[in-house]
Amino acid sequence: MKRIKTARGRKVGSTRWLERQLNDPYVKRAKAEGYRSRAAYKLLELDEKFGLLKGVRSVVDLGIAPGGWSQVVRRKVPAARVAGIDLLPTDPIDGVTILQMDLMDEAAPGALREALGGPADLVMSDMAANTVGHPQTDHLRTMGLVEAGLEFACEVLRPGGAYVAKVLAGGTDNQLLAALKRHFASVKHAKPPASRKDSSEWYVVAQGFKETAE
Secondary structure: OOOOOOOOOOOHHHHHHHHHHHOOHHHHHHHHHOOOOOOHHHHHHHHHHHOOOOOOOEEEEEOOOOOHHHHHHHHHOOOOEEEEEEOOOOOOOOOEEEEEOOOOOOOHHHHHHHHHOOOEEEEEEOOOOOOOOOHHHHHHHHHHHHHHHHHHHHHHEEEEEEEEEEEEOOOOOHHHHHHHHHHEEEEEEEOOOOOOOOOOEEEEEEEEEOOOOO
16 A cells, blocks of 8 residues: 655645545556546446446536546447536547536526537536535535536436436435436436445436426
């Protein structure tokens, strides 16, 4: 196991983070296989379990930076159209339209739809709110992003499409879960092996979009 000396001016926490990164098999694998982040393996594992990328022709990547999830889509389904959005700058990815803007911006949904050129088969979101260390506040912020993603998914998905989004431990709250079940035939929570055990992140996987909610 590699150990990092605590450099002058570097906090103990950031030293631990560096150590964890250097000893993380997923980080090593991502470097070896050309993925921009270890997060790519979360999507690969979710796809293995739920068949998210099977037969998709168009995909939206919410919170695309640094681009690992879109890389997975391009490798597994090279013919699919992919449009991504993030507040952070994202290096270009061949075959992916990247918008640097806020999903909450009024113009964002229209810009994404235009970039996609039609309805989507999959809306995926690895968006995370900036945490403040207060569990209730962090949960509310994250749920706000999941709700925004769901609202957009309902506008852009074709019947039978899917929505996958990052949530925190405990999953979606009752109101959001009810909305997901109203719009999708199947709603499940999953923690892929690539999600660190000490991380509170889970994913909600909603499949079988119903154009007209019950």
